[in-house]
Amino acid sequence: MKQFKTLVIAAMMLVGGSQAINAQAKTAHVDVSEIMAKMPAMLDAQKQLEKLSATYDTEYKTMVDEYQGKLKKYEQEAATVGDAANETRSKEVQDMQKRIVDYRDNAQKELQTKESDIVKPIMDKVKASIQKVGKAKGFQYVFNSEGLLLADGPNITADVKKDLGF
Template sequence: MKKLTQIALVAVLVFAAAATASAQKFGYVNSAEILSELPEMKAAESNLEGLQKQLQKRGQAMVQTFEADYLALQQKVQEGTLAPKQQQEEAAKLEARQKEIGDFEQQMVKDLQDKRAELLEPIYKSVNEAIAAVAKEKGFLFIFDQQVLLYGEESADVSSDVKAKLGL
């Protein structure tokens, strides 16, 4: 009798677990596609591209000036118009400018990363809010990104609902 009760209890637990698992709804979105269609994303990418070109232009100008000054110093050394002490001073100046160029390049990368984060954060936030709203409206427990999904039924794709929520 005790064994029959245990078997019945296990059966009830298995049935309850199966019912709970089948009641959960899972969906997925193609976030890359959604982001690529957003006008805000295109504007942010254009803004970043403009900033990058501007910074690269400044960096190239610095490098060109450095190269010209280096060649001028080389020529003066070959002609013998500089004393050894002057050569050392000019070389030290060039080394300092070379360091400035390296610092500028590092700062350029940081500035671009900061600007990217500043521009993209509100976009990502709005997309995440739209995904959360669709999940709540449709009763989804989880929404995954299609890029990490190994298998998904077409009916579980809520990308079009998220696009509609974003006005696309």
């Protein structure tokens, strides 16, 4: 019975000791937003997206201006033209409205797709760099600084920027 107690106590100490070892995992943090905001490839991507967005905005504004012009003209002439013409014009205005809404929706979808296509490879590169730097420095876990209430460990943001070349 005494040997059994000794064995149980030894097992408990072994389990407790391994938990203490596991509790001391090396951790660090990195500010991914700062890296993305200052990364030259991301700045170029933002410029491309802004240019594309401006193109869509210009076309959208042209369509809306044309719509408003026709609507104003048709409202002024409504009393002087026949019912058939007013009905045709009403249908034309509704069709224009639908084309404008469809254009806006498609432009938003295309912008989101383009943004995803451009940003994903950049984000993958940042993630790979974080993993590389984290492993090189012997960290088991690297957390994103966003949302951390306490970031008392090493900050490897500068190291990741250096690895990415900026």
